[in-house]
Amino acid sequence: MKTKLVLNFNPEASNLPITHNLIAEYGLLVNILRAEIDEIGGKMVIEVSGDDDSTNKGVEYLKKAGVGVRPFKEGVRRNDEICTHCGVCVSICPTSALILDHETRKVTFVEEKCVACGVCIDACPPRAMEILI
Amino acid sequence: MTAMEFKEFVATNGVRKAAKEVDIVTTGTFGAMCSSGAYFNLGHADPPIKIHRAWMDGIPAYAGLAAVDLYLGATELDESNNILHGGAHVIEDLVKGRAVRLKATAYGTDCYPMKEMDTYVSLKTMNQAVMMNVRNAYQNYAAAANSSGKTLYTYMGKLLPELGNATYSSAGEISPLLNDPYYRTIGVGSRIFLGGGEGFVVWEGTQFNPGVARTPRGVPKRPAGTLAVMGDLNGMSQDFLKGLTFTRYGTSLGVGVGIPIPILDEDLASACAVTNDKIFTAIFDYAEQKRSRSVLKEVSYADLSSGRVTIKGKDVPTSPLSSIYKARQITELLKKRILDGSFVVTEPVQRLPLKKSINTLDVRSEKEAMK
Incomplete structure (x- = not known):
């Protein structure tokens, strides 16, 4: 386990x-x-x-x-109202918890993969990501 | 048709049929556009004030225009340089319908005796609130990576050391000026989708540079044309206007621009059929702190949007800075508005120049500056 x-x-x-x-x-x-x-x-x-x-x-x-x-339940939260799905976060996330869907061009946040390192927080231009721990 | 639909149509039916059957293609882009801002007329105070210095929610606005006209730039910051809240965020707040605190000072004249004011303004209280962006919708843009040993914080986002990532900033195949590479239908007077509302192209954008190297089909391989645009802030929406923060760089405004391209002939149909594998740019090394940076690699937008590129033998993940998702939404919305008659496509009243180069800023004498 x-x-x-x-x-x-x-x-x-x-x-x-x-x-x-x-x-x-x-x-x-x-x-x-x-x-x-x-x-x-x-x-x-x-x-x-x-x-x-x-x-x-x-x-x-x-x-x-x-x-x-x-x-550890929720380390990082994304505010979907604020996210523009630009994708800046996808290349800096070390655990690939942020993925750009090539069909829809939307950014998917896979919470199970997130280790709350916080790298995405100050990389997000509209500041949609919040660290909770 | 939207640009996406048109490319598929051409792929199945060919350029000739497309030119015959399709009237208009809608293009779009949504990205950080730093050279943006808005001007306002606040209405006159009683007793009147000739504003000398002004702050909107703490952000300085330029007041050197008569008495109560202000211009607020997207990248303007307050005295503490708080990059989480700049001019761009104030503009977004106004569009959201919020009231903004206005502080103004003046030296006082016989005709404008008031010396100080502290009040609130909103789109409802102002006479004019007009977005006026001097450089938007870049025709192609550079891509960025960082070969140095430390993380760089740039307007191209967070660039990880040792070529840890690469970022790019264009909507590529659906971006307006990449579909009309020689500005045949997009020019002064073109009505456009701007920030969710409507606006116009009012001039060539600053740093307009059409003379860069192009592909055989005319698509610029470097940043080339730009547009100066304006439109009423009333009617714009927070969905397509967003205050942005680039850590250790500053603020910028996320702007959505959509432009319809009438398919005049087969040449234009062929231009609008361009796909990401036929649009190229270069990844520059932002580790070099100078005007002309070295090219690390020439790439296509198909390479960049695949999510990974190889630079110097290294597999490098890529990130877009512009939202293709929102750009596509804009092409859909614009198509809908044209179809229901709420958006009328206009012919430009003046073409954008095809011959023009850009100058640089150098230390020079008064005489040299006049040569």
């Missing part, structure tokens, strides 16, 4: 080797999709692969370690 999670760290939790522990202690495959750290803590978006039991135990471990854990 693959699960996308948003992790929030306070400054203390930022120093824990949580990725290592998820892999070594709980046998989970961890794919870091986004990670940032600043003076008030850090944020990570990860995708973990493993069986349900290990995933749940991993999440328990994170919570005990003081890491805020919530499921």
Whole structure:
């Protein structure tokens, strides 16, 4: 099972080797999709692969370690009222979550592929993209 | 017929039949057109004011025209250079029906004693609100990529390092001037679809440069003709007029332009049958910060719109800057308006020049400037 999670760290939790522990202690495959750290803590978006039991135990471990854990539902939202379907975003999206349909010439946003990297946000001329995490 | 329909018609029936049976082809484009703006007449104040400086929602508007006439440019920004809200966005707000805060100052004269005003204006309160764009609807445009090691933020969008992407900005085969390459039907006085409403071609656009290299069928291989256009902001729509922001560049106005081309003869039918594989441009290296940039590759619009091009052996994803989706909508809407009689096609009253070249801006002496 693959699960996308948003992790929030306070400054203390930022120093824990949580990725290592998820892999070594709980046998989970961890794919870091986004990670940032600043003076008030850090944020990570990860995708973990493993069986349900290990995933749940991993999440328990994170919570005990003081890491805020919530499921990643919607990372980036497109305002369809604003989007002009120009297509500027399609060549800069690293995960091909934004695709230009060659028939209709409309831009399709495939949310499942989006990792909320945010590259599209300031590339969109009418500012139709909003980051939510 | 729309330009798309016409190309299909010619492919099946040939140019001769098309020239005989089709009267008008509708073309369209929707893209960032920086050389756009609008002028306004605000009506006179009591006591009257001869506006010296003016701001519309914080954006400076040019007031050097008599007392209460203003011109607001699409790329104008406020004093903080907030690129999320420029002249283009104020124009979009007005078209949406919103009121805009007007601040004006003046030095005061015997005939215009008022020195300061702070009020609201909208399309309903103004006498004239007219879009006046000095360079729109470029006939072809350059494409861009970036060979440097850092991301570049340009009017061609975000250009990723090491040729990470390429962007282009033309509606290609459905773009107006690419379908009438020698300006036989599009000229001064042509009625056009402008920003969802109606307008006219009023002159050649600035930087009009028809003398660039062309294909054997006459299609320019570089940016060539341009149009100066104007039309009433009343009647325009936010669907075809959009304030845009190019990060670390500034604002621009997304403008929808649609132009009908009467099929006068087989030559014009043949010109309007042009398809993306027969229209070429060059991808320039925007890593070079100079006037003449190196060409990385000559490409067709079929290559660009396929989504990938190969530059220096690298597979590079492409992005359009103009919305083909909206450009097609414009060709459909214009066709509908012509068919129901609400849009009347006009003959130009003056042709655009075929011989003209462009000058550059260089540091020169007063004497040299007069040579």
